[in-house]
Amino acid sequence: MAAWSERLAGVRGVLLDISGVLYDGGEGGGAAIAGSVEAVARLKRSRLKVRFCTNESQKSRVDLVGLLRRLGFDVSEGEVTAPAPAACLILKQRGLRPHLLVHDGVRSEFDQIDTSNPNCVVIADAGEGFSYRNMNKAFQVLMELEKPVLFSLGKGRYYKETSGLMLDVGPYMKALEYACGIKAEVVGKPSPEFFKSALQEMGVEAHEAIMIGDDIVGDVGGAQRYGMRALQVRTGKFSYRRKNWDFTVDPGRLTLAKSSGRSSPAVRHLRMGSQPWAPFPVNVGKLRRTTVKRELKAKTNRLHAQMFTALFFTVAERRKQPRCPPAGEWRHVVFSL
Amino acid sequence: MAAWSERLAGVRGVLLDISGVLYDGGEGGGAAIAGSVEAVARLKRSRLKVRFCTNESQKSRVDLVGLLRRLGFDVSEGEVTAPAPAACLILKQRGLRPHLLVHDGVRSEFDQIDTSNPNCVVIADAGEGFSYRNMNKAFQVLMELEKPVLFSLGKGRYYKETSGLMLDVGPYMKALEYACGIKAEVVGKPSPEFFKSALQEMGVEAHEAIMIGDDIVGDVGGAQRYGMRALQVRTGKFSYRRKNWDFTVDPGRLTLAKSSGRSSPAVRHLRMGSQPWAPFPVNVGKLRRTTVKRELKAKTNRLHAQMFTALFFTVAERRKQPRCPPAGEWRHVVFSL
Numbered sequence: 001m002a003a004w005s006e007r008l009a010g011v012r013g014v015l016l017d018i019s020g021v022l023y024d025g026g027e028g029g030g031a032a033i034a035g036s037v038e039a040v041a042r043l044k045r046s047r048l049k050v051r052f053c054t055n056e057s058q059k060s061r062v063d064l065v066g067l068l069r070r071l072g073f074d075v076s077e078g079e080v081t082a083p084a085p086a087a088c089l090i091l092k093q094r095g096l097r098p099h100l101l102v103h104d105g106v107r108s109e110f111d112q113i114d115t116s117n118p119n120c121v122v123i124a125d126a127g128e129g130f131s132y133r134n135m136n137k138a139f140q141v142l143m144e145l146e147k148p149v150l151f152s153l154g155k156g157r158y159y160k161e162t163s164g165l166m167l168d169v170g171p172y173m174k175a176l177e178y179a180c181g182i183k184a185e186v187v188g189k190p191s192p193e194f195f196k197s198a199l200q201e202m203g204v205e206a207h208e209a210i211m212i213g214d215d216i217v218g219d220v221g222g223a224q225r226y227g228m229r230a231l232q233v234r235t236g237k238f239s240y241r242r243k244n245w246d247f248t249v250d251p252g253r254l255t256l257a258k259s260s261g262r263s264s265p266a267v268r269h270l271r272m273g274s275q276p277w278a279p280f281p282v283n284v285g286k287l288r289r290t291t292v293k294r295e296l297k298a299k300t301n302r303l304h305a306q307m308f309t310a311l312f313f314t315v316a317e318r319r320k321q322p323r324c325p326p327a328g329e330w331r332h333v334v335f336s337l
Numbered sequence: 338m339a340a341w342s343e344r345l346a347g348v349r350g351v352l353l354d355i356s357g358v359l360y361d362g363g364e365g366g367g368a369a370i371a372g373s374v375e376a377v378a379r380l381k382r383s384r385l386k387v388r389f390c391t392n393e394s395q396k397s398r399v400d401l402v403g404l405l406r407r408l409g410f411d412v413s414e415g416e417v418t419a420p421a422p423a424a425c426l427i428l429k430q431r432g433l434r435p436h437l438l439v440h441d442g443v444r445s446e447f448d449q450i451d452t453s454n455p456n457c458v459v460i461a462d463a464g465e466g467f468s469y470r471n472m473n474k475a476f477q478v479l480m481e482l483e484k485p486v487l488f489s490l491g492k493g494r495y496y497k498e499t500s501g502l503m504l505d506v507g508p509y510m511k512a513l514e515y516a517c518g519i520k521a522e523v524v525g526k527p528s529p530e531f532f533k534s535a536l537q538e539m540g541v542e543a544h545e546a547i548m549i550g551d552d553i554v555g556d557v558g559g560a561q562r563y564g565m566r567a568l569q570v571r572t573g574k575f576s577y578r579r580k581n582w583d584f585t586v587d588p589g590r591l592t593l594a595k596s597s598g599r600s601s602p603a604v605r606h607l608r609m610g611s612q613p614w615a616p617f618p619v620n621v622g623k624l625r626r627t628t629v630k631r632e633l634k635a636k637t638n639r640l641h642a643q644m645f646t647a648l649f650f651t652v653a654e655r656r657k658q659p660r661c662p663p664a665g666e667w668r669h670v671v672f673s674l
Contacts, residue, residue: 126469127469128468128469128470129469130468130469130472131465131467131468131469132463132464132465132466132467132468132504133465135467135504135508136503136504139495139502139504139508140501140502143495143502157515157516157517157518158476158480158516164477165476165477165480166473167469167472167473167476167512167516170515170516171472171476171511171512171513171515171516172512174508174511174512174514174515175504175508175509175511175512176508177511178494178507178508178511179494179495179504179505179507179508180494181494
């Protein structure tokens, strides 16, 4: 394993996910994750460029920034890359008129978009708006189109609120894809276009940037595919009981925030607690061979090698650290930048 | 192409789908499809055994049979194979206690099932019950289980009511599968166990039975995989603008109800209007090559041959008969049995 200093060499820009990294949403707007306000402040005082890269699609950027500022974060609207404005740009460029299945909180972002006589559907994290009636309406609009076009603002499976895990837009995107026999266009992480625009707005090249997030698919996998480095926090929806393997992640380049409470030396070998990471092959004798076989069948050959590597990697992790450590570890990494 | 007489040789039992074949649901319970009441009566007067094989999961069998009888059908509860009773059997056999996400109309079928401290989830066509809150609850129950088990009563994409197309349980099954990273167990068509129990109740072997339905996947594909013959009606959700290709269907054995109004001779070569079916290869030069390529990539090699065959087959059909013919054609076939 490479040392931290090596892993972080040449980083000029930091992309921060918001939900699950800076705060957990919930009653009364949610709560900042312990230490994250100070970490952001410290990042912004450093030589690094900082940008907030979110798939938040329940709130407009104005409302999101308002909430974050109330929680104590130093953030402005211009520093946030969010999927709704990106979707509006695409709709205008392609002359599309959407039927919107979105949360009322984000509807204002589409004020300048013609929604008459729709020729596409846009879905976002609509929360309670994902009623049967609304889903059926979106389905019917799609089925009436000669070439159904569906945009999904992100494709997250779920996110964490203070009250527990909540379904995100991804499952509803899958529902409409299956119902109509189509493939949605994702606007947001992990789409390469989305990372591209965030990096352009920050003026940083992909190889000079690191993405910090809690989603192994949207944040880590997406960033890596676009040539960035990535760091998965153990806050938000992070779980050791991963059911959602994602084999687009390159484990050789996956960096997990270390769980040790020690912050000095801040740059050290990537490790869990006091144990260095096991190099593979580790013993997977007792592990879920049937799952592996099933997955093997389902995936194309191209991904097999990556998949096995990811499996070994996560197995080692799970064995050494069965319980999820407390929140806030990524700050140690930030402090070492 | 084989003649009708050849295709139907040795048939001793007929399995009839209900929704979209006998009636279209909707306001006030729905309406019988023209001629279907007489066709069922005629079938039951014949030497053939008849069974109703449905994925209906909004209504209990009692309510479904009550509705069909009000519409004029000669049907009794004991003649219906439906997924809810089949699911109850599985739950009991495996000692599972379900969290139910089902329509109130079918809840009574689960009266004898222990639903305390759930260790699995059962979803059915819940209609308006597919609220965000209910879906999230089912999701949370699954995520809390060490080994999440999800049963889906059928996996239909949509069905047709008199007011239009309606989302079925399948899209919601896909949503939960994606959210939790799991694979649901389908109880109902096209599951082999389901056809097996229907045939056992009828006392007929698979090779002696024909399934009549409007769903190319659940009815036709499922029946063929189980060694039965199948006939797709052009009523219900049948559409020439198929977006949902299913390549588990064996087109060599796919029988479409003929659209000709002529009922004599009832047994003839399978054809559309007055044109005999084109043998393949037909010219697909102008056809959706990109779609084919995309599908090719997505499927495993094992299915490629079938897929191409299905494509050629349906292309021929579409060219010769661009508009959907009126309802009720399958009766001609019934009359020829």
